[in-house]
Amino acid sequence: MxxxxxxxxxxxxxxxxxxxxxxxxxxxxxxxxxxxxxxxxxxxxxxxxxxxxxxxxxxMAGAYLPKRYDVIIGKVIDILMTGWRLETNSPYSAVLPLKDATFDYIKKGADLTEFFNLDEYVVCKIMQVTSQNLVDVSMKGPGLRKLKGGRIIKVSPPKVPRIIGKRGSMVALIKQATGCQMCVGQNGLIWLSGEPEQEVLAVKTIRKIEREAHVPGLTERIKSFLEKATGKKLEIGTDEEYERQHESRRPQSRPREGRGHREESGGARRGRRPPRR
Amino acid sequence: MAYKKRVDGRKFDETRPIIAKAGVIPKADGSGYFKIGKTEAYAAVYGPRELHPRNKQDPKTGVLRCTYNMMPFAGQGDRVRPGPSRRSKEISMVTELALLPVVNLEDWPNAVVDVFIELPQTDAGSRCAGISAASIALADAGIRMQDMVAACAVGIVDGSVVVDLNYEEEAWEEGNVADIPLAVIPSTGEISLLQMDGKVTKEQLMQAITQAKPVFERIADIQRAAIKERYDAVTREVKQNE
Known part of the structure; x- marks a missing residue:
C-alpha cells in the first residue's frame, strides 16, 4: 500500500x-x-x-445494447398475434405489444398491418430489457410515432451522443442549417426528411461528426462547416424535441419503479405460452 | 554444423518486419491487418449479431466464431484449393481458442461475434499473423477484451532457439527443426496457444518460451499503436485543416 x-x-x-x-x-x-x-x-x-x-x-465502436428508456428507431420485421416485432440494429429484436402501440381502439382480429406494416419504421421507447436481452417497446409518449417519407441512415451507435450533442445542440444545429426534420435513435438509426440537397448535406454532416467524434472542439467545427456550406449564420442552442422527450423520463401511463410484481409484467408475460384452450 | 547465422540475416530473437493497421475494411464492424515479413493477414469482425442457426446460441454468453482461410494464390506456389480443409478447420478452431480467454461477451447472450481471417500471402507463421490481426480487429470493433493477444512462432533450428521462423527455416533440411506457434496474453504472460511440430527437449522448449517473452510485448505494442493510429490520423487531419 x-x-x-x-x-x-x-x-x-x-x-x-x-x-x-x-x-x-x-x-x-x-x-x-x-x-x-x-x-x-x-x-x-x-x-x-x-x-x-x-x-x-x-x-468508440461497438454494437447497440438495448437499454431501458432509450428512444430508438425500429423497423417492423414481423407481425405477431399480439403486436409487432421490430429490428433494432442490435443482435436482439424488440416486441411492440398491441396495448403499447397506439391510443386507438383496436378491434379483435383487426388487420395489424393497417397500423404498422412490414418494413415501416417507428420511433419507440424501450420499456423493458430482460437479462437475456428480450426487449419490449412502447409507442406511447411524446415524439413516438411512425415515420413517413424521408430517409433512414445508420451510424455507429456509440457516436449517437455526439450526434445529439449536449441537450440536443448538435441536432438543433443540423436542423437549423438544413431545415430538415430529424430524429436520432439511440440504436444508431437516424431519420431525415427535407429538401433532397439539404438531406444530402445533413448526411454529410452526420458522417463528419461520426468520423471526428473523438477530436475536441466538435460543436464549433460542425457549426463553421455548416455555416460555410449553407451561408447562414447559425446559433448553438438546444433542441426542442429533445427537451420535450426528456422532461419526463417515462410516460404517465406506466407504474412507477419499485413495485416488483408490476415491473416484471412485460418480459415475463411474453416468454410464457398462452393457456391451452 | 549448427545453425549459427539465420538465412535472412536476422538476429535470433528478431522478428521479421511488422506492419499493422486497423480499420482496413470499412464495411466490417472492426478490422485489422497484420503483415510479418511476407506473411499477410486480414481480419474482419462482424457483430455482436444474431446467431443462426439458433441451436448454436448460448443463453449464458455470446459466441466467438473464427474462420481462417488461405487465398488460392497464397503459399508457396501450389494453388490452395478454396473452401474448408482439414488444416484450415483446425486453425480456425485454435484461433478461436486463442482469442477466447481475453474477449468478454457476457453482455451479449445468444449473439455471435464473427471473425473472418483471410491470408493473401503466406510465408510461414500464418496462424500467428491471423491471430494478431484478429486481435486488432476485435479491439477495433469495440469488443470488450482484457488484453490483446500477440502471436508469433518460436522454434529450434538445428539446435538454436529462433523467433518467428520463415518458410526456409521451417523447411530446413540440414538439421532438426521444431516449430512452435505461440499466442500470449502480454499483461498476464498467459499462453493461449501452443502447438508444436518437430522434436524438442523440455529444456529447449522452456528456453524458447522464455526467450520469446519480450517479443510478445513488442507485438502487442505494435497492435495497440495500430488501433490508436486510426483515430490519431483523423485528429491530425482535423488539426491540419484548422
Missing part, C-alpha cells in the same frame, strides 16, 4: 485494450476499465475519462 499511485494515460486520450492506465490503489476502475493487482487496465477501445479518482472509457 506504500506504493505511489500514478496516472499513466491522459484524460480524453484514445486507449486500447490491455493498456495500463494507472498504477497504485488510489484510482478506481469504472466502465471499460478493470483492476488487476495494483494496476488499472483498459478493456475496451475508447476515450479515457478521468473524473477525480475514477477512470472510465467512453466506447
Amino acid at each position: 506504500t506504493e505511489k499511485s500514478e496516472l499513466l494515460a491522459r484524460d480524453k486520450e484514445v486507449v486500447v485494450p490491455g493498456q495500463v492506465l494507472a498504477t497504485g490503489m488510489e484510482f478506481l476502475p469504472s466502465s471499460g476499465t478493470y483492476r488487476k493487482g495494483d494496476r488499472i487496465y483498459a478493456n475496451q477501445t475508447g476515450l479515457l475519462v478521468v473524473e477525480g479518482k475514477v477512470l472510465k472509457t467512453i466506447p
Whole structure:
C-alpha cells in the first residue's frame, strides 16, 4: 500500500485494450476499465475519462445494447398475434405489444398491418430489457410515432451522443442549417426528411461528426462547416424535441419503479405460452 | 554444423518486419491487418449479431466464431484449393481458442461475434499473423477484451532457439527443426496457444518460451499503436485543416 499511485494515460486520450492506465490503489476502475493487482487496465477501445479518482472509457465502436428508456428507431420485421416485432440494429429484436402501440381502439382480429406494416419504421421507447436481452417497446409518449417519407441512415451507435450533442445542440444545429426534420435513435438509426440537397448535406454532416467524434472542439467545427456550406449564420442552442422527450423520463401511463410484481409484467408475460384452450 | 547465422540475416530473437493497421475494411464492424515479413493477414469482425442457426446460441454468453482461410494464390506456389480443409478447420478452431480467454461477451447472450481471417500471402507463421490481426480487429470493433493477444512462432533450428521462423527455416533440411506457434496474453504472460511440430527437449522448449517473452510485448505494442493510429490520423487531419 506504500506504493505511489500514478496516472499513466491522459484524460480524453484514445486507449486500447490491455493498456495500463494507472498504477497504485488510489484510482478506481469504472466502465471499460478493470483492476488487476495494483494496476488499472483498459478493456475496451475508447476515450479515457478521468473524473477525480475514477477512470472510465467512453466506447468508440461497438454494437447497440438495448437499454431501458432509450428512444430508438425500429423497423417492423414481423407481425405477431399480439403486436409487432421490430429490428433494432442490435443482435436482439424488440416486441411492440398491441396495448403499447397506439391510443386507438383496436378491434379483435383487426388487420395489424393497417397500423404498422412490414418494413415501416417507428420511433419507440424501450420499456423493458430482460437479462437475456428480450426487449419490449412502447409507442406511447411524446415524439413516438411512425415515420413517413424521408430517409433512414445508420451510424455507429456509440457516436449517437455526439450526434445529439449536449441537450440536443448538435441536432438543433443540423436542423437549423438544413431545415430538415430529424430524429436520432439511440440504436444508431437516424431519420431525415427535407429538401433532397439539404438531406444530402445533413448526411454529410452526420458522417463528419461520426468520423471526428473523438477530436475536441466538435460543436464549433460542425457549426463553421455548416455555416460555410449553407451561408447562414447559425446559433448553438438546444433542441426542442429533445427537451420535450426528456422532461419526463417515462410516460404517465406506466407504474412507477419499485413495485416488483408490476415491473416484471412485460418480459415475463411474453416468454410464457398462452393457456391451452 | 549448427545453425549459427539465420538465412535472412536476422538476429535470433528478431522478428521479421511488422506492419499493422486497423480499420482496413470499412464495411466490417472492426478490422485489422497484420503483415510479418511476407506473411499477410486480414481480419474482419462482424457483430455482436444474431446467431443462426439458433441451436448454436448460448443463453449464458455470446459466441466467438473464427474462420481462417488461405487465398488460392497464397503459399508457396501450389494453388490452395478454396473452401474448408482439414488444416484450415483446425486453425480456425485454435484461433478461436486463442482469442477466447481475453474477449468478454457476457453482455451479449445468444449473439455471435464473427471473425473472418483471410491470408493473401503466406510465408510461414500464418496462424500467428491471423491471430494478431484478429486481435486488432476485435479491439477495433469495440469488443470488450482484457488484453490483446500477440502471436508469433518460436522454434529450434538445428539446435538454436529462433523467433518467428520463415518458410526456409521451417523447411530446413540440414538439421532438426521444431516449430512452435505461440499466442500470449502480454499483461498476464498467459499462453493461449501452443502447438508444436518437430522434436524438442523440455529444456529447449522452456528456453524458447522464455526467450520469446519480450517479443510478445513488442507485438502487442505494435497492435495497440495500430488501433490508436486510426483515430490519431483523423485528429491530425482535423488539426491540419484548422
